[in-house]
Amino acid sequence: MNEPRIQDVARLAGVSTTSISNFLNNRMEQMRPDTRLKIQQAIAQLGYRPNSAARQLKTGVAAMVGLLVPSLANQFFGALACAIETAAARHGCQVMTFSTFRDPDRERAVMADLLAYGAQGIVTGSALNDTDHLATIATRCPVVAFDIRHTLDKHGTITTVSVDNVAAAALAVEHLAALGHRSIALVTPPPYTLNRQDRLKGFQQAVARAGLTGELIIADATEAPRDPHGDTQLFELGRSAAARLLAAASRPTAAIGINDMMAIGIGVGLRQLGKQVPRDFSLIGIDDIFFALAHDPPLTTVRQPIQAMADTAVQRIRAPGAATAGDGGLFAPQLIVRASTAAPRT
Amino acid sequence: MNEPRIQDVARLAGVSTTSISNFLNNRMEQMRPDTRLKIQQAIAQLGYRPNSAARQLKTGVAAMVGLLVPSLANQFFGALACAIETAAARHGCQVMTFSTFRDPDRERAVMADLLAYGAQGIVTGSALNDTDHLATIATRCPVVAFDIRHTLDKHGTITTVSVDNVAAAALAVEHLAALGHRSIALVTPPPYTLNRQDRLKGFQQAVARAGLTGELIIADATEAPRDPHGDTQLFELGRSAAARLLAAASRPTAAIGINDMMAIGIGVGLRQLGKQVPRDFSLIGIDDIFFALAHDPPLTTVRQPIQAMADTAVQRIRAPGAATAGDGGLFAPQLIVRASTAAPRT
DNA sequence: CTGTTAGCGCCTTCAA
DNA sequence: TTGAAGGCGCTAACAG
Numbered sequence: 001m002n003e004p005r006i007q008d009v010a011r012l013a014g015v016s017t018t019s020i021s022n023f024l025n026n027r028m029e030q031m032r033p034d035t036r037l038k039i040q041q042a043i044a045q046l047g048y049r050p051n052s053a054a055r056q057l058k059t060g061v062a063a064m065v066g067l068l069v070p071s072l073a074n075q076f077f078g079a080l081a082c083a084i085e086t087a088a089a090r091h092g093c094q095v096m097t098f099s100t101f102r103d104p105d106r107e108r109a110v111m112a113d114l115l116a117y118g119a120q121g122i123v124t125g126s127a128l129n130d131t132d133h134l135a136t137i138a139t140r141c142p143v144v145a146f147d148i149r150h151t152l153d154k155h156g157t158i159t160t161v162s163v164d165n166v167a168a169a170a171l172a173v174e175h176l177a178a179l180g181h182r183s184i185a186l187v188t189p190p191p192y193t194l195n196r197q198d199r200l201k202g203f204q205q206a207v208a209r210a211g212l213t214g215e216l217i218i219a220d221a222t223e224a225p226r227d228p229h230g231d232t233q234l235f236e237l238g239r240s241a242a243a244r245l246l247a248a249a250s251r252p253t254a255a256i257g258i259n260d261m262m263a264i265g266i267g268v269g270l271r272q273l274g275k276q277v278p279r280d281f282s283l284i285g286i287d288d289i290f291f292a293l294a295h296d297p298p299l300t301t302v303r304q305p306i307q308a309m310a311d312t313a314v315q316r317i318r319a320p321g322a323a324t325a326g327d328g329g330l331f332a333p334q335l336i337v338r339a340s341t342a343a344p345r346t
Numbered sequence: 347m348n349e350p351r352i353q354d355v356a357r358l359a360g361v362s363t364t365s366i367s368n369f370l371n372n373r374m375e376q377m378r379p380d381t382r383l384k385i386q387q388a389i390a391q392l393g394y395r396p397n398s399a400a401r402q403l404k405t406g407v408a409a410m411v412g413l414l415v416p417s418l419a420n421q422f423f424g425a426l427a428c429a430i431e432t433a434a435a436r437h438g439c440q441v442m443t444f445s446t447f448r449d450p451d452r453e454r455a456v457m458a459d460l461l462a463y464g465a466q467g468i469v470t471g472s473a474l475n476d477t478d479h480l481a482t483i484a485t486r487c488p489v490v491a492f493d494i495r496h497t498l499d500k501h502g503t504i505t506t507v508s509v510d511n512v513a514a515a516a517l518a519v520e521h522l523a524a525l526g527h528r529s530i531a532l533v534t535p536p537p538y539t540l541n542r543q544d545r546l547k548g549f550q551q552a553v554a555r556a557g558l559t560g561e562l563i564i565a566d567a568t569e570a571p572r573d574p575h576g577d578t579q580l581f582e583l584g585r586s587a588a589a590r591l592l593a594a595a596s597r598p599t600a601a602i603g604i605n606d607m608m609a610i611g612i613g614v615g616l617r618q619l620g621k622q623v624p625r626d627f628s629l630i631g632i633d634d635i636f637f638a639l640a641h642d643p644p645l646t647t648v649r650q651p652i653q654a655m656a657d658t659a660v661q662r663i664r665a666p667g668a669a670t671a672g673d674g675g676l677f678a679p680q681l682i683v684r685a686s687t688a689a690p691r692t
Numbered sequence: 693c694t695g696t697t698a699g700c701g702c703c704t705t706c707a708a
Numbered sequence: 709t710t711g712a713a714g715g716c717g718c719t720a721a722c723a724g
Contacts, residue, residue, distance in 0.1 A: 400717035
């Protein structure tokens with residue numbers, strides 16, 4: 001309603017709209033310093049802001065990147081959104097975030113919306129089953145898949161950014177081994193997604209390397225209600241897995257949760273069973289979500305360098321071609337030792 | 347890149363662009379059924395999506411609402427963003443979310459961006475100190491303040507949506523009173539914000555009504571590092587407040603955290619001090635964030651009806667005028683009894 | 693019921 | 709340096 005327009009600025013500054021446009025687009029060399037100053041003042045005085053719709057209509061792109069996540073209510077993705085926003089702000093561009101609630105139809109619709117909005121590119125932290133669709137989108141704008149590396153490699157049109165999940169799990173194993181644990185378990189839901197498969201692989205490789213006994217506890221997803229919003233499911237699965245952990249044939253003295261949510265669930269379950277962490281049992285997660293810190297005891301975990309990953313993701317969108325499809329984009333995880341791991345009782 | 351345009355659809359369907367436009371804007375009565383069918387097919391065949399920038403440039407508004415939160419890494423605001431997105435989707439519109447990191451400058455900049463983007467309205471869950479600026483924005487588009495009622499009422503141009511914080515605190519007090527507690531405490535940082543002041547007022551009123559002893563524990567904000575991202579601060583403050591709780595002169599048997607984050611911190615602190623919740627001490631929060639459930643024991647709390655509040659917020663943006671500035675917009679909180687409260691030990 | 697047409701605000705030649 | 713002018717894709721009169 002009654003926003004100032006470029007012509008108003010031009011009139012007030014006593015210059016042409018062309019100069020204003022040049023000013024707005026940082027072509028300072030094409031005007032005298034005093035012109036520049038006058039323009040600056042006029043813009044400030046009017047509170048002028050270029051209309052992005054018009055600009056986009058003309059140039060074809062918006063200074064905006066899209067972000068898809070399963071749900072912002074999920075702590076990990078909230079943090080991711082934060083990191084992407086921070087990264088985008090460094091490029092002077094906005095983020096439009098959508099929760100897909102893991103609904104493929106909604107996912108498709110939302111991608112189309114983003115395209116209609118002229119998004120420069122799309123970062124997706126939402127694991128699609130329909131990768132062909134993703135590839136189609138990728139022909140229209142750069143698509144960066146966050147933490148869902150392998151699924152998409154085959155198409156070769158999508159770049160990916162991911163923590164090295166194999167290394168992450170290995171880091172957890174090595175930490176436990178160094179503490180003296182000889183029998184450990186990995187607790188995970190059925191590893192359908194490839195990042196979970198990677199973590200599983202890392203676990204098995206590291207266990208073999210260290211000569212440990214490694215048991216796999218598959219938490220049956222039907223044991224807890226699905227929850228597309230906040231991922232309470234993983235927490236509940238972890239909690240109910242605690243009993244199986246204690247009853248396991250290999251008598252593990254430590255467990256790795258496939259991620260922090262699961263580890264926190266395990267921690268609560270163990271305590272409800274009268275076990276004390278880390279005195280009776282060691283526990284370690286992966287991701288380093290905020291509540292790892294708020295857990296009692298503070299959860300030892302393997303951190304994903306989210307901000308660095310987000311920076312790379314946005315960079316790839318702003319400068320596609322810089323990275324070729326399928327190239328590395330693998331980030332090194334970092335062990336964060338807190339208080340949920342200790343040497344096993346002898 | 348090479349998106350189909352409205353003319354392409356018109357050509358393929360063998361009709362005029364007007365009809366396509368009518369179709370897109372749901373003016374079905376202005377065309378024959380067979381025309382409608384042809385259009386439908388043509389759109390599907392081309393995968394056509396109207397360009398939102400062009401549409402917005404023409405109509406002046408985008409099907410988009412802005413959302414400002416301190417940080418999406420904060421569990422509560424992640425959930426809020428989720429709820430707003432769900433509400434907006436029901437109106438067929440998108441959400442552009444920004445984290446302000448509680449930086450007034452960024453807040454201002456982001457509001458301006460939103461205006462430049464043609465946002466239909468702005469929901470802010472971010473407590474500004476500069477309410478005049480907010481009022482200025484409100485002259486350009488509807489602004490709905492989420493959970494920061496009183497600060498803004500004086501301007502009369504901004505509508506607000508908030509839980510009844512007085513009632514929320516009272517609900518907590520009454521629950522504890524009903525369990526038999528006679529001396530309780532409220533733990534809060536210095537109540538600068540007005541929703542905290544409301545909670546404090548509700549606490550004091552309810553305590554007086556029930557004839558209890560009510561102590562106020564002000565957690566000194568300097569005791570924990572500030573954290574604009576994830577609000578670890580409140581957690582840490584709660585944790586360090588546990589000792590003061592146990593040493594308090596009024597010998598409280600239960601505590602209310604000003605919100606869940608604080609209550610969870612208190613819970614962890616109490617346990618580290620060897621106290622068992624709820625056997626030795628009862629604990630209750632306010633908000634009902636997800637981790638109230640993941641806390642051990644599951645935290646009794648007072649829930650904000652976030653989705654209903656979000657629906658109302660979006661409604662006010664879509665149909666401004668329906669609600670007059672400053673009108674109620676107060677929502678009833680709900681007591682969620684879980685396992686952190688019990689009768690005091692006799 | 694359908695076609696024609698004039699902009700929405702900005703960017704970018706182009707000639708002055 | 710500047711002014712004029714032609715769109716970007718769509719909508720909404722208005723005239724058929």
